[in-house]
């Protein structure tokens with residue numbers, strides 16, 4: 001762990017700094033030899049008769065149109081695990097403001113940004129991948145990761161004070177997404193013919209929201225370096241505000257990567273592993289990755305909704321019967337396990353399934369967690 005000089009050096013630099021050093025190509029830790037042109041050539045779903053579904057939130061909540069929109073939502077989540085939400089109540093002005101203050105933060109000097117740096121054992125703040133081993137593959141991205149909900153748990157020491165309107169903008173954005181979170185979780189439950197507050201209750205009262213600003217500097221080797229390696233999110237649901245101009249997000253469907261197109265005022269909403277568990281696999285958290293650009297930087301803002309860590313997450317009773325056997329084991333504090341796994345560069349955490357080889361993986365993980373409490377591996381951004 002952390003032994004080699006090379007790893008230590010990479011660890012000190014932001015990806016932003018690495019990208020400015022035009023003399024040097026990215027080090028091996030960033031390179032996927034097998035990458036090749038396929039990385040960036042993923043088709044847009046529309047070129048293959050498939051579409052990433054668009055759901056109109058206004059229609060979803062209006063009694064005269066909700067049935068039809070619920071149907072779309074159900075079909076979107078069961079086929080892709082994600083959709084683009086339009087007419088969600090936030091104006092382009094609001095969304096652009098969120099993009100702008102995020103971009104302005106990354107334009108600050110290194111010293112200013114460092115004031116909000118993640119502590120070595122912490123998870124929140126400004127930084128990039130935690131390096132745990134020499135062979136770990138690294139993501140070509142710098143991040144700001146902050147707990148934004150509930151308000152009293154915000155760690156203001158790590159909230160940028162510059163640009164001046166950073167905090168206010170994030171405050172308002174969080175409030176809007178909080179409302180949208182409730183709307184979406186209700187709709188997801190209704191689309192499965194469950195009580196509408198079913199998933200909200202399952203997520204517990206002390207659920208949290210973490211915001212992650214992802215900044216992807218240009219990269220001279222875009223066919224062999226990834227902005228974010230393939231993963232599914234450990235959340236209940238995730239909201240993603242994409243860059244308005246630069247593509248990068250890809251989603252895996254039927255073993256093929258597809259680009260997620262840019263709709264400037266839409267939010268990409270995907271289910272995370274914890275809704276996959278609660279829905280007993282009817283909705284599966286999509287595997288996605290980020291490719292990068294040779295000339296252009298890209299900036300996105302993700303908001304992860306996380307169930308109460310004390311809450312036992314399990315398939316809801318009504319989705320289990322003789323014809324639909326229970327697929328997942330109950331789990332608490334899934335996100336902690338998820339981060340440990342991801343950080344070790346093991347890729348995607350296998351969900352705690354019954355009757356499946358995954359179970360073994362998962363119990364190993366639980367043991368790992370118990371053994372490592374003293375020597376805690378703290379994670380990412």
Ligand SMILES: O=C(O)CCC(=O)C(=O)O
Nearest residue numbers: 212214228249290300302
């Ligand atoms: O930046 C993106 O397009 C996606 C980022 C992402 O998948 C994540 O932060 O989990």
Ligand SMILES: [Fe+2]
Nearest residue numbers: 231232233288
């Ligand atoms: Fe993600």
